[in-house]
Amino acid sequence: xxxxxxxxxxxxxxxxxxxxxxxxxxxxxxxxxxxxxxxxxxxxxxxxxxxxxxxxxxxxxxxx
Amino acid sequence: xxxxxxxxxxxxxxxxxxxxxxxxxxxxxxxxxxxxxxxxxxxxxxxxxxxxxxxxxxxxxxxxxxxxxxxxxxxxxxxxxxxxxxxxxxxxxxxxxxxxxxxxxxxxxxxxxxxxxxxxxxxxxxxxxxxxxxxxxxx
Numbered sequence: 573x574x575x576x577x578x579x580x581x582x583x584x585x586x587x588x589x590x591x592x593x594x595x596x597x598x599x600x601x602x603x604x605x606x607x608x609x610x611x612x613x614x615x616x617x618x619x620x621x622x623x624x625x626x627x628x629x630x631x632x633x634x635x636x
Numbered sequence: 637x638x639x640x641x642x643x644x645x646x647x648x649x650x651x652x653x654x655x656x657x658x659x660x661x662x663x664x665x666x667x668x669x670x671x672x673x674x675x676x677x678x679x680x681x682x683x684x685x686x687x688x689x690x691x692x693x694x695x696x697x698x699x700x701x702x703x704x705x706x707x708x709x710x711x712x713x714x715x716x717x718x719x720x721x722x723x724x725x726x727x728x729x730x731x732x733x734x735x736x737x738x739x740x741x742x743x744x745x746x747x748x749x750x751x752x753x754x755x756x757x758x759x760x761x762x763x764x765x766x767x768x769x770x771x772x773x774x775x
Binding site (some may be wrong): 574581585589592597612613617 | 734
């Protein structure tokens with residue numbers, strides 16, 4: 573499942589975590605939050621960021 | 637997991653600040669141009685960026701906090717809003733809105749995120765965690 577998890581501490585500190593996204597889509601998906609909340613202080617990329625979406629090709633047998 | 641960002645909050649939506657006040661039981665006083673504070677700058681903490689001592693006590697709007705002698709000033713700077721308030725204990729504010737107004741900033745962030753997430757048709761769940769609030773957006 574694709575999720576964006578935001579934790580806001582009682583001190584007002586905000587962290588945004590994306591889960592279930594592969595590749596750069598996570599950065600794009602959370603952009604609207606970064607835009608409305610302020611300045612990004614740091615960003616840590618996780619292993620899934622470097623994974624690519626796999627395109628599955630189907631070969632259909634047309635005859636014989 | 638894909639990435640984790642840490643953010644520094646900027647208050648840009650007066651509507652969400654008003655709703656944050658409502659959420660916390662505070663009174664947003666639109667166009668109140670002064671806020672109550674000690675009244676004299678004693679230099680015991682740094683001034684917010686871009687604010688001079690002459691500007692203390694003046695604001696664009698103010699926030700009243702129940703059972704507190706002092707108030708919070710909301711100062712407009714372009715498209716952003718700065719919160720000015722006196723944390724001296726006699727004013728009572730820090731006890732109610734947290735160190736560095738963290739509780740008020742938290743409530744504002746929750747309102748701001750929920751509004752934008754709803755526009756983008758996310759399903760939103762909110763839960764209290766040990767030292768804060770967690771929002772989960774999914775679709």
